Amino acid sequence: MSADPPFANNWAYLKTELSWLERRLMLALTKQQQTSRKVNRVARKPGDRASSHWWQGLITVTNCAYDEAPAKKKLSGSSPSYQQRLKSRIKATESHGVCLALPQVQTRLKLSKFEKNLILLALAPEVNLRYGRLYHVLQTGQDSPTAALPTLDLALRLFCRNDLDRQRARSQLMSARSLLARQILQDVSTAPTPLLGRPLQLAPAWISYLLAEQPKSSQLAQILPPTATAQPQPARLAQPVSWSELVVTPSLKLRLQSLTQQVASELAVAQSAAPTHGRRLLLLVGPAGTGKTTAASAIAAALALPLPVLDFSCAGSDLPLPTKPLVLIKSAQHWFGRRSLDPVLQAQLWQWLSEPAAGLVVLSVHYRHQVTASWRQRCDLIIELSEPTASQRLQLWQQSLTAGHWSAEIDLPALADKLRLTGAQIQQIAQTAQRLADSAKMVELANLQQALQQHGYAAAFLAR
Known part of the structure; x- marks a missing residue:
C-alpha cells in the first residue's frame, strides 16, 4: 500500500x-x-x-x-x-x-x-x-x-x-x-x-x-x-540524611547502597585516571512523599557530595545541562518522557549522559511509564517506592518526633496504624506540632491533636 x-x-x-x-x-x-x-x-x-x-x-x-441497536465491533486489521x-x-x-x-x-x-x-x-x-x-x-x-x-x-x-x-x-x-x-x-x-x-x-x-x-x-x-x-527553577541543595533515616525495605536500601558504592569507586578512580564511560542513571519511581528525595539525599550524604535538586516541570526549550557529579532531576518526564523534547535536544541528552564522566544522575517521577522505554533501558537501576507500611509509618513518626521530645501520652503505634500517611505528610504534621509546642518543651498530646486537625485528620485515637 x-x-x-x-x-x-x-x-x-x-x-x-x-x-x-x-x-x-x-x-x-x-x-x-x-x-x-x-x-x-x-x-x-x-x-x-x-x-x-x-x-x-x-x-x-x-x-x-x-x-439504537448496539454497533457491531469491527475486526482488528x-x-x-x-x-x-x-x-x-x-x-x-x-x-x-x-x-x-x-x-x-x-x-x-x-x-x-x-x-x-x-x-x-x-x-x-x-x-x-x-x-x-x-x-x-x-x-x-x-x-x-x-x-x-x-x-x-x-x-x-x-x-x-x-x-x-x-x-x-x-x-x-x-x-x-x-x-x-x-x-x-x-x-x-x-x-x-x-x-x-x-x-x-x-x-x-x-x-x-x-x-x-x-x-x-x-x-x-x-x-x-x-x-x-520559561526557564527551569534555580537549583536548590537538598539536606543530607543518613541511611538510617531512609525508611524503605532492607532489599531496596541494599540496592541503593550497592549503586552508591559503585559510584564512589568510579569518582575515586576519576581523580587519577580519565573515566571510560558516562554518568550512571538512577530512576526513582513513586507517589509524592514516598521518599524519592530522601533516597537521593542519603546517596549524597554517603558520597559526601552536595545534591542540587532541579525541577523541570516549568522548563523551556533551552537545556542547561548540569555539570555536577551528582544531581537530582524532579519531574523528569519533562526531559525523558514521550513528549519531552525535540530530536535535537534528545540527542544532546544522550551525548551528555554518554560522554566519559564519573557521577550519578537521579531521575524522579510518579509513574514508571512516564519515562520512555529507551531511557529506562539506559538506567543502571530502577527503584519503585510505595507508600509506607504501618511499621514503617511508626518508624517515621519516631524519627519526626524525636525521642524525649514528645509526650508518653501519645499513642504513636495507633497513630501509625490508623492513618495511612506518606513520609512527607508525617514530617509536615510533626513540624506543625513542634511549632505549636513551646520550643523548650516536648510535644504534648494537645499539640499533635491540633496539628492533625489543621492538616484535616481526626485525632480521637491518639491517647493511650
Whole structure:
C-alpha cells in the first residue's frame, strides 16, 4: 500500500482535521439523540429528565428504535489508524519544508493530544459557523441558528474515553502552563459559571496564525507567551540524611547502597585516571512523599557530595545541562518522557549522559511509564517506592518526633496504624506540632491533636 501524500499547505491539513472533528461531533450527536429518545419514553415530568443520568442504569428501556441497536465491533486489521496516518503525513509535509501551524504549536509548546484537539475545537467555528451550531445542540440539547462557543465539558465528552483521561485533561487546564494561563484560549463567560460550563475562545492572534495558508515560524515566535519559554527553577541543595533515616525495605536500601558504592569507586578512580564511560542513571519511581528525595539525599550524604535538586516541570526549550557529579532531576518526564523534547535536544541528552564522566544522575517521577522505554533501558537501576507500611509509618513518626521530645501520652503505634500517611505528610504534621509546642518543651498530646486537625485528620485515637 502506497504512503499517504503530504499536505499541500496548512489549509489542506486543516480540512483533514476538521473532517475528523465533524465525524466526532456527528457521532456524539447521534448518541445524544438516542439517549433523548430513551429518556422520553420513560420520563413523565421534567424532574425525571433531570435525574435521567441516575435512573437510566436501573430501568431497562425496551422496543429500541431501528438505529439504537448496539454497533457491531469491527475486526482488528493491520491497517494503520487515522492518527498514525495523520502523523505520517505531517512528517512528510514538514520534510518538504511546508509549515503546518497546529502541529508546530503542539511541538513548540509540548501540548498533549487533548490540548491540541481543544485548540482545534475552538478554531472550528472560526472556519464555519455550522460547528458552532453543532456545539449549541450538544451543549443544550436544543437546535438554534445561533453558533455557540465550545465548553470544557464538551471537550471532555468528545476527547476523553474514561474518568482517568478526564482527570488528566482537567489537571492540564488548571496548571500554570495551561492554554488558559498562556492566554491562547480565553474564558469569555459573562457571569459566574462552573469551569466545565465556561465558553472558550481562541485569542485573535492565534486564530490568524492557525488559519494562515502559509504560516511562518517567525510569526509563531512573535505571539508565543512569555511562559512558553520559561526557564527551569534555580537549583536548590537538598539536606543530607543518613541511611538510617531512609525508611524503605532492607532489599531496596541494599540496592541503593550497592549503586552508591559503585559510584564512589568510579569518582575515586576519576581523580587519577580519565573515566571510560558516562554518568550512571538512577530512576526513582513513586507517589509524592514516598521518599524519592530522601533516597537521593542519603546517596549524597554517603558520597559526601552536595545534591542540587532541579525541577523541570516549568522548563523551556533551552537545556542547561548540569555539570555536577551528582544531581537530582524532579519531574523528569519533562526531559525523558514521550513528549519531552525535540530530536535535537534528545540527542544532546544522550551525548551528555554518554560522554566519559564519573557521577550519578537521579531521575524522579510518579509513574514508571512516564519515562520512555529507551531511557529506562539506559538506567543502571530502577527503584519503585510505595507508600509506607504501618511499621514503617511508626518508624517515621519516631524519627519526626524525636525521642524525649514528645509526650508518653501519645499513642504513636495507633497513630501509625490508623492513618495511612506518606513520609512527607508525617514530617509536615510533626513540624506543625513542634511549632505549636513551646520550643523548650516536648510535644504534648494537645499539640499533635491540633496539628492533625489543621492538616484535616481526626485525632480521637491518639491517647493511650
